[in-house]
Amino acid sequence: MDQHAAEDVAAWSYPGVYAFYDFAADADDLAELLDADSRVGRYFGASLPAHGLVGFVEIKPAGEDSVEIGLGLRPDYTGRGFGRAFITHVCGWTAKRCGVATIILRVAAFNARAIAVYERVGFEPAGFENVATNGTTVRFLTMTMPSAAVRRAAH
Numbered sequence: 001m002d003q004h005a006a007e008d009v010a011a012w013s014y015p016g017v018y019a020f021y022d023f024a025a026d027a028d029d030l031a032e033l034l035d036a037d038s039r040v041g042r043y044f045g046a047s048l049p050a051h052g053l054v055g056f057v058e059i060k061p062a063g064e065d066s067v068e069i070g071l072g073l074r075p076d077y078t079g080r081g082f083g084r085a086f087i088t089h090v091c092g093w094t095a096k097r098c099g100v101a102t103i104i105l106r107v108a109a110f111n112a113r114a115i116a117v118y119e120r121v122g123f124e125p126a127g128f129e130n131v132a133t134n135g136t137t138v139r140f141l142t143m144t145m146p147s148a149a150v151r152r153a154a155h
Contacts, residue, residue: 005045005053006033014075020108021072025134046090054082057090059098066102069094083117091121091145091153101147106131109139122149 001009010023010033023030032038046055054077058070073086091103107114109128119125123143130137145153 001039001043001045001056003034003036005056006036006039006043008053009045009056009072010034012072012075014078017110018075018078020134020138046086055086055090057094059094062102062104065100066104067094067098067100068104068106070105079113083114084120087117087121088153091150092155095150095153101150103145103150104142105145106140106142109141115141115143118143121145122152 010030012022013019013024014021019025023033033043042060043056043058045053046057047053053074055071055073060068060070062068069090071087071090073083077086094100094103103123104126105118105123106129107118109115123145126142126144129140129142131140
């Protein structure tokens with residue numbers, strides 16, 4: 001992800017409770033996104049020719065043969081049926097790029113819309129944790145995409 005794309009993502013603003021995902025809501029996350037050295041090899045933009053930057057993925061090693069991803073879809077694309085294709089593409093691309101058997105993600109437990117999409121593409125609930133973020137404590141659901149689903153996504 002180049003600096004221009006990072007600045008675009010940093011300016012995204014989600015409506016209502018989803019504003020929790022705005023990078024502006026967490027100074028540390030924002031600083032990491034905008035720092036070129038922190039982004040290299042970790043943050044990747046997703047673009048469509050007629051639409052420009054439509055999403056991003058952050059990839060972090062998460063143990064042997066697995067990675068954790070964080071992802072975001074541009075606000076004007078959320079809630080409109082684009083999530084499944086975006087997540088499927090991101091997971092397939094990540095599996096090929098990283099050669100992993102398991103993909104992990106964490107989602108705010110209140111985000112039923114995202115959880116439903118993640119389950120449709122093959123993620124399974126793996127447990128909850130409370131995390132201090134954005135000046136409060138938020139309950140997160142950890143989800144994993146097991147190797148069989150990762151292999152399907154990669155093809």
